[in-house]
Amino acid sequence: MLFTSFSFVLFAALTLLLYFTVPKRAQWCVLLCASLGFYLLCGMEYFIFILYTAAVTYLTAFLLQKRADAEDATVAANRDTWSKAERKSFRAVEKKKRFHILIVGLLLGFGMLAVLKYTAFVLEGVNSVLSLFGGEVGIPSLLLPLGISFYTFQSMGYLIDVYRKTARAEQNPAKLLLFVSFFPQLLQGPISRFGALHQQLIAAHPFDALCFRSGLLRVMWGYFKKMLLADTAMVAIKTLVEQSDTYRGVYVFALILLYSAQIYGDFTGGIDITVGLSEMMGIQLTENFNRPFSSKSTKEYWNRWHITMGSWFTDYVFYPLSVCRPMQLLSGHVCDKLGNGLGMRLPVYLATVATWFLTGLWHGAGWNFIVWGLLNCLVILVSRELEPLYRRFYAVFPRLANSRIWGAWQAIRTFLLMGLIRSLDCYRNVGLTFRLWGSMLTDWNVGELFSGGLTSFGLSVADWAVILCSAAVIFAVSHMGREQPLRHRIARMPVAWCACVCALLVAVLIFGAYGIGYDASQFIYTQF
Amino acid sequence: MEQLLQILNRLHPDVDFTQVDDLYGEGVLDSLDMVRLVTEIDRVFDVRIPAEELIPENFQNAETIYALIERLDEE
Numbered sequence: 321m322l323f324t325s326f327s328f329v330l331f332a333a334l335t336l337l338l339y340f341t342v343p344k345r346a347q348w349c350v351l352l353c354a355s356l357g358f359y360l361l362c363g364m365e366y367f368i369f370i371l372y373t374a375a376v377t378y379l380t381a382f383l384l385q386k387r388a389d390a391e392d393a394t395v396a397a398n399r400d401t402w403s404k405a406e407r408k409s410f411r412a413v414e415k416k417k418r419f420h421i422l423i424v425g426l427l428l429g430f431g432m433l434a435v436l437k438y439t440a441f442v443l444e445g446v447n448s449v450l451s452l453f454g455g456e457v458g459i460p461s462l463l464l465p466l467g468i469s470f471y472t473f474q475s476m477g478y479l480i481d482v483y484r485k486t487a488r489a490e491q492n493p494a495k496l497l498l499f500v501s502f503f504p505q506l507l508q509g510p511i512s513r514f515g516a517l518h519q520q521l522i523a524a525h526p527f528d529a530l531c532f533r534s535g536l537l538r539v540m541w542g543y544f545k546k547m548l549l550a551d552t553a554m555v556a557i558k559t560l561v562e563q564s565d566t567y568r569g570v571y572v573f574a575l576i577l578l579y580s581a582q583i584y585g586d587f588t589g590g591i592d593i594t595v596g597l598s599e600m601m602g603i604q605l606t607e608n609f610n611r612p613f614s615s616k617s618t619k620e621y622w623n624r625w626h627i628t629m630g631s632w633f634t635d636y637v638f639y640p641l642s643v644c645r646p647m648q649l650l651s652g653h654v655c656d657k658l659g660n661g662l663g664m665r666l667p668v669y670l671a672t673v674a675t676w677f678l679t680g681l682w683h684g685a686g687w688n689f690i691v692w693g694l695l696n697c698l699v700i701l702v703s704r705e706l707e708p709l710y711r712r713f714y715a716v717f718p719r720l721a722n723s724r725i726w727g728a729w730q731a732i733r734t735f736l737l738m739g740l741i742r743s744l745d746c747y748r749n750v751g752l753t754f755r756l757w758g759s760m761l762t763d764w765n766v767g768e769l770f771s772g773g774l775t776s777f778g779l780s781v782a783d784w785a786v787i788l789c790s791a792a793v794i795f796a797v798s799h800m801g802r803e804q805p806l807r808h809r810i811a812r813m814p815v816a817w818c819a820c821v822c823a824l825l826v827a828v829l830i831f832g833a834y835g836i837g838y839d840a841s842q843f844i845y846t847q848f
Numbered sequence: 849m850e851q852l853l854q855i856l857n858r859l860h861p862d863v864d865f866t867q868v869d870d871l872y873g874e875g876v877l878d879s880l881d882m883v884r885l886v887t888e889i890d891r892v893f894d895v896r897i898p899a900e901e902l903i904p905e906n907f908q909n910a911e912t913i914y915a916l917i918e919r920l921d922e923e
Contacts, residue, residue: 404922407923408923411923634879635902639879639882639899640899642879643883643897643902648886648887648890651887652891664880664884664887667883667887668879
């Protein structure tokens with residue numbers, strides 16, 4: 321069921337009606353039924369996979385909690401008799417046992433994701449080696465359940481939190497199932513943390529007019545971004561990619577700009593619908609974006625774009641890898657042999673490469689995604705190494721550091737660099753993408769663009785007008801809301817709120833890409 | 849505390865760590881510094897800081913870092 325379909329609008333309206341009419345203590349049951357119903361409507365065949373993930377998560381967390389409670393009780397009972405060393409030793413042994421339980425849970429959870437998502441990719445690699453010897457293995461066609469990467473990562477994050485004792489395991493399996501399957505965020509995130517979401521899901525939420533108005537405005541804003549900007553641009557991107565032999569040179573640059581607009585409208589629009597719908601019910605989800613295209617560096621961009629995924633990888637992959645005992649020992653060894661400079665950098669750099677490799681793989685089973693991750697990593701590490709140079713540069717030109725023009729240039733540079741790397745998503749072929757990047761330097765066809773080229777790849781003049789006007793409106797609203805979201809101010813003024821909702825609805829109905837003959841596009845991030 | 853301030857000063861000689869209130873929020877410490885700090889604390893205090901403790905609240909200023917070291921040493 322697409323967020324942009326009429327059936328979803330009806331489904332959401334019915335859920336809201338039930339949510340606010342049933343007794344408060346039963347609200348979470350409405351959410352659970354709606355979430356399971358939503359996933360069933362998305363595809364009956366997917367259902368067993370989410371139940372499996374919830375079951376693995378529940379049982380593993382239950383065992384982890386049981387051991388942790390027993391450990392704490394034993395330590396408390398022996399507080400006066402054990403020495404500090406004895407207590408530490410006991411805790412270390414117990415932590416190891418809990419770690420083994422965690423590993424089993426993670427293998428079962430991530431194992432299913434790995435089998436379903438990466439089997440074909442791995443076997444294709446195996447076949448490319450076997451073909452040298454004339455061999456081949458069959459590649460099974462496996463089902464990839466919608467949103468599996470999102471709900472698996474959210475569930476496994478919860479398991480790690482229980483292992484770390486930063487969360488207590490939920491005893492009620494139905495309540496845990498709700499945390500795993502909460503329908504607004506099921507297909508494209510945000511990847512919520514247990515501590516930030518779980519209590520909100522099961523708490524009572526009386527109707528709050530301000531939250532409702534603010535949430536509805538955000539939902540409408542999400543539809544505006546998705547249906548005016550992202551879906552209008554989609555047709556052109558499809559043509560530019562499918563006919564990449566024809567559309568080279570400046571058209572690759574056009575694709576970079578159009579795809580940046582599309583993915584921004586699509587992903588942030590989808591998240592706006594998710595967060596807005598939750599806000600209408602009084603549930604505040606973690607923000608996934610913070611004006612990403614105003615970032616002045618790649619590092620800043622990744623602190624502002626898909627924030628929940630970035631923080632997941634930082635907390636559960638990057639830090640554990642960089643401070644684990646083997647890495648610390650390696651670091652110490654390299655410090656002794658090759659000096660502190662390299663030795664101190666080594667844990668961070670190895671962990672950064674591993675994190676970005678996995679981030680790429682998370683997005684999809686393909687070399688283009690892996691190269692995409694590693695290129696992001698390369699830019700971040702090179703920028704880090706160049707920091708002393710930047711500091712010297714700003715010492716020579718101190719006024720630049722606070723210059724708005726220089727800041728704008730940095731934002732444009734970052735936007736273009738991220739767009740360039742992101743085009744690997746579109747062409748899905750590393751060699752082809754690199755050749756097309758090269759064509760921007762070798763094929764000088766800028767003139768073509770203005771002699772009919774701009775309307776040759778599926779966009780009419782009216783489509784361009786819709787894209788440019790909606791992008792301008794989105795930019796202006798984003799700029800005005802940099803201190804406080806604009807919708808919070810508008811929601812306090814009922815007349816202005818009504819006018820904004822109506823204006824957005826009219827804009828979507830008149831200018832949005834939908835209707836008979838329109839191939840409704842799934843949100844890009846649901847495929848991840 | 850003196851030893852911790854020495855470690856911090858080795859990371860950033862230009863920063864007065866007794867005056868900064870939010871090392872992480874103000875961008876004084878980044879991920880590389882955090883990992884370096886963990887390595888140095890392990891070496892000097894013989895206290896291992898696990899990954900789950902690498903959260904902004906624990907690294908707000910020299911005092912919170914020292915409180916973390918004391919707590920982990922005690923546990």
